[in-house]
Amino acid sequence: MVMSSENLVIYFISGIVLVGAGILVSHFFAPSSENLQKSETFECGIPTRGTSWFQFKVGYYLFAILFLIFEVEVVFLFPWAVVMKESGTSAFIEIFIFLFILGGGLLYAWKKNALRWE
Amino acid sequence: MNQVVFYFLSAVILVFSLLTVTSSRILRAAVYLLFVLIATAGIYFLLGYNFLAGVQLTLYAGGIIVLIIFAIMLTGSAGEKLERPSLNKFLLAILISLIGTVTSLILFFAYHSFPVIGNEIPATVKMVGASLINPGDNGYVLPFELISVLLLAAIVGAIVIAKKATR
Amino acid sequence: METLQLFKILPEKIYFQNIPYLPGFRKMVGWNLDFSTLTRNIHDSLFSFFSPGLASAAEMVIIGLCFLTFFALLGLILVYAERKVCAFFQLRLGPMRVGFWGTAQTFADFIKLLLKEPLTTKNADKFLFNLAPFIVIVASFMAVAAIPFAKGLHAVDLDIGIFFITAVSSIGVVSILLAGWSSNNKYSLIGAIRSGAQILSYEISAGLALLTIIILTGSLQLSEIIESQRTGWWIFKGHIPAIIAFVIYMIAGTAETNRGPFDIAEAESELTAGFHTEYSGIKFAFFFLAEFVNMFIVSAIAATVFFGGWMPFHIGNFTFFNHLMDFIPSVVWFFGKVSLIVFLMMWFRWTFPRLRIDQLLTLEWKYLMPISLVNFLFMAFISLEGWYF
Numbered sequence: 241m242v243m244s245s246e247n248l249v250i251y252f253i254s255g256i257v258l259v260g261a262g263i264l265v266s267h268f269f270a271p272s273s274e275n276l277q278k279s280e281t282f283e284c285g286i287p288t289r290g291t292s293w294f295q296f297k298v299g300y301y302l303f304a305i306l307f308l309i310f311e312v313e314v315v316f317l318f319p320w321a322v323v324m325k326e327s328g329t330s331a332f333i334e335i336f337i338f339l340f341i342l343g344g345g346l347l348y349a350w351k352k353n354a355l356r357w358e
Numbered sequence: 359m360n361q362v363v364f365y366f367l368s369a370v371i372l373v374f375s376l377l378t379v380t381s382s383r384i385l386r387a388a389v390y391l392l393f394v395l396i397a398t399a400g401i402y403f404l405l406g407y408n409f410l411a412g413v414q415l416t417l418y419a420g421g422i423i424v425l426i427i428f429a430i431m432l433t434g435s436a437g438e439k440l441e442r443p444s445l446n447k448f449l450l451a452i453l454i455s456l457i458g459t460v461t462s463l464i465l466f467f468a469y470h471s472f473p474v475i476g477n478e479i480p481a482t483v484k485m486v487g488a489s490l491i492n493p494g495d496n497g498y499v500l501p502f503e504l505i506s507v508l509l510l511a512a513i514v515g516a517i518v519i520a521k522k523a524t525r
Numbered sequence: 526m527e528t529l530q531l532f533k534i535l536p537e538k539i540y541f542q543n544i545p546y547l548p549g550f551r552k553m554v555g556w557n558l559d560f561s562t563l564t565r566n567i568h569d570s571l572f573s574f575f576s577p578g579l580a581s582a583a584e585m586v587i588i589g590l591c592f593l594t595f596f597a598l599l600g601l602i603l604v605y606a607e608r609k610v611c612a613f614f615q616l617r618l619g620p621m622r623v624g625f626w627g628t629a630q631t632f633a634d635f636i637k638l639l640l641k642e643p644l645t646t647k648n649a650d651k652f653l654f655n656l657a658p659f660i661v662i663v664a665s666f667m668a669v670a671a672i673p674f675a676k677g678l679h680a681v682d683l684d685i686g687i688f689f690i691t692a693v694s695s696i697g698v699v700s701i702l703l704a705g706w707s708s709n710n711k712y713s714l715i716g717a718i719r720s721g722a723q724i725l726s727y728e729i730s731a732g733l734a735l736l737t738i739i740i741l742t743g744s745l746q747l748s749e750i751i752e753s754q755r756t757g758w759w760i761f762k763g764h765i766p767a768i769i770a771f772v773i774y775m776i777a778g779t780a781e782t783n784r785g786p787f788d789i790a791e792a793e794s795e796l797t798a799g800f801h802t803e804y805s806g807i808k809f810a811f812f813f814l815a816e817f818v819n820m821f822i823v824s825a826i827a828a829t830v831f832f833g834g835w836m837p838f839h840i841g842n843f844t845f846f847n848h849l850m851d852f853i854p855s856v857v858w859f860f861g862k863v864s865l866i867v868f869l870m871m872w873f874r875w876t877f878p879r880l881r882i883d884q885l886l887t888l889e890w891k892y893l894m895p896i897s898l899v900n901f902l903f904m905a906f907i908s909l910e911g912w913y914f
Contacts, residue, residue: 247581247585251585251589254586255666258586259662263655263807266806266807269639269640304725307725311732323743324908324909325908332906335905346894
């Protein structure tokens, strides 16, 4: 069964519709009785203090940026890997330069302790 | 069926783009943007350019939206509603958008016919790869290597700014 | 065999051939349990009823329904297997009372989950709260479409197969972040941010590990990757770097599905169920189901890329042995390999202690990523020299 990629979009839409129908059906089956106690935020029995939206460490954002940069690198490696076998030495040298520079970037991040905090 | 899917995706892009810029809650705006980007990937699939659709999903929907959401959560005031712009600014924005739309439409219809080109050039991953490492004419090996330098600059820049912020 | 012949649409061609090294004997070469005639029949009958556009839409809806029921079955079987495996590792028996040897346990659990009240907390952002489990199921739904289950049983055979699966798995991260944030709960938010950072980091190593084999294959298309393993599986043909890549992919894969020793995001003793604390009823069932389906997808990709998918165990051009191996239908091969790798992932979970978040991120950025980059270059070098089988 080889489908063209247009059908992929139809498949996606049918997935959304079917899953949505599933959620709607379950809403009919499940009981629904809200009261004040049940709607409170869960914190092991004690009432919450302060707002739940707080400012967290910058370290997480740095990981997200590093992820994005290395993901761009991986995306460039995909077409390269496909043509590697028939291209020979020049392809290998080019990718060596590419990965060397980016490995240098990783090393820089390591040395600057950007990878340290959780 | 192709047409129906195209109109559906275009409707999704238009509606959710409007919702993104007019929503008062910033995290919802990010999620609407996610839908716009996924629908754009769908349009690339319809064009038959599968590799670009995959890149769009990986980098945009899976990378940049996550980055935006992290950034929004970092500000700490992600839950508050943004203030509504005043009526003057709103009308001015609509006026400028209309001027832009009318200009674009006039330029489009200055061409008297829209010739429909079929997908004569299939853009497979092999072709993209071959042109990326091609050192001759129509080859992109120099931009390919320069991209690694650009990414290195991005890493260095991000770390320098983040380190300065924590100090 | 005769009873199966009654089903006219089932392809049951038994091949007979005079094999020269067994003089005078006609031996069965193998069952051609090829699903492509079945699917072609359905395809043709649909196209004869409706117009082409509507027929392809109807086809996709049918495939979608099949996959959703497959999800439900998979959830039932895998949850039962997990509980049994966990029990046997801990020297106890697991669920035994409901049904024969506890087989109806997950069915009962699922019905209970459906009938629970879907609560939303007071200050939660209702739209995002309801959207998050939706996105996570749709992401898995898209990924499972591209997996080849058997010869001819492959829903969408894109020419960017592996890349597509990696791409839609990235969308699952967004749903976890939204779930944690919109619950308006500190525990959920911490769990979600940590889980997001973890999944993002390990995606890079997983992609690099898969790329290591793609160098040898020369194509991203999953059916071609399987075809290229006709003379042997890549983990054997691509000796050392392939084995290293498999180990890296297994570690990265377990981390990506928030399982095993990497489940800091939903650790019960630490964060009271993490980012899905506030979910109940069917939305919790979706998160739960999505975790097991993602585990299946990771195992299926590992089985396809490293172990040959539905391709039986062939050794080079040793035709006698290959014909012997072809006896077993390709579906059995595929599900057998996937079951073994799923068992491996369950084994990880119940053996290793949990990693802290900073240990987890150190493992990825300081160990796995440099190793996978070096392994990738090593494999490129080997492919250049031709030192693989």
